[in-house]
Amino acid sequence: MEMKKVLTFIVFLIIGFGIVNAQKIDPCLFTDFYLKGNMKKFENKVLVLESDQYSLFTSEQLYELVVLEYGLVSYYLRIQNTDKAERFLEEAFDRIDYLLDEDNENPGYLAMKGALYGLKISISSYQAMFLGPKSMDFIERGLALDKLDPLIRIEKGNAMFHAPEMFGGSKTEAIEHYQKAIEIWEKEKDLQCNWIYYHSLAVLGTYYLALKDEVSARKQFEKVLGMVSDYQWVKQELLPKLK
DSSP, X not given: OHHHHHHHHHHHHHHHHHHHHHTOOOHHHHHHHHHTTOHHHHHHHHHHHHTSOGGGSOXXXXXXXXXXXXXXXXHHHHTTOHXXXXXXXXXXXXXHHHHHHXXXXXXXXXXXXXXXXXXXXXXXXXXXXXXXXXXXXXXXXXXXXXTTOHHHHHHHHHHHHHSOGGGTOOHHHHHHHHHXXXXXXXXXXXXXXXXXXXXHHHHHHHHHHHTTOHHHHHHHHHHHHHHOTTOHIIIIIIGGGGO
């Protein structure tokens, strides 16, 4: 009888430990790190999450971790730290493949794998002819299954912005996808802890800049600073370029 109680206690400990882990991805914390430019803290928290076993995460949480790694890859590519970008890209690929093995028709997983291929092209441009079509195919499959997922729209926009026109790229259509994603997000009641929403607002501004539309870029940067005045990337880097 005593042994049964001990075993039951151990089971509850294991379940409880899993629940604690299941609650530890705090989007508000990551959003605060991101907006204030504390990317080292952002990275350190991701490293802690990566150290856990997949079994301690729900599929939704594991996908959230992939999105965080995706964000780190984008950041390190922006500051030209290829080694770090490759490291987090490899982790993200492992996790998204694991998720796709569980559900190969999940639109978010499909589109994210396409987005990761796109990031890989940024690191290894010589693979563009091979990886470009794969990237677009995964994103298109995800978008066909869910046209109202804003992150899928963002990934489609990124793919179209960076793809050559001869391979279906279109910077104007890319901007339209971004605008649609932002429109979908802004129908939600609470975006305060959605770091990738703020990131997308800023990236859209950079896309306007790439098209020499400084008026729209300025409006975009001022919009996001009106929402979060301490957004360091926009405040210290992007908006000053227009002055």
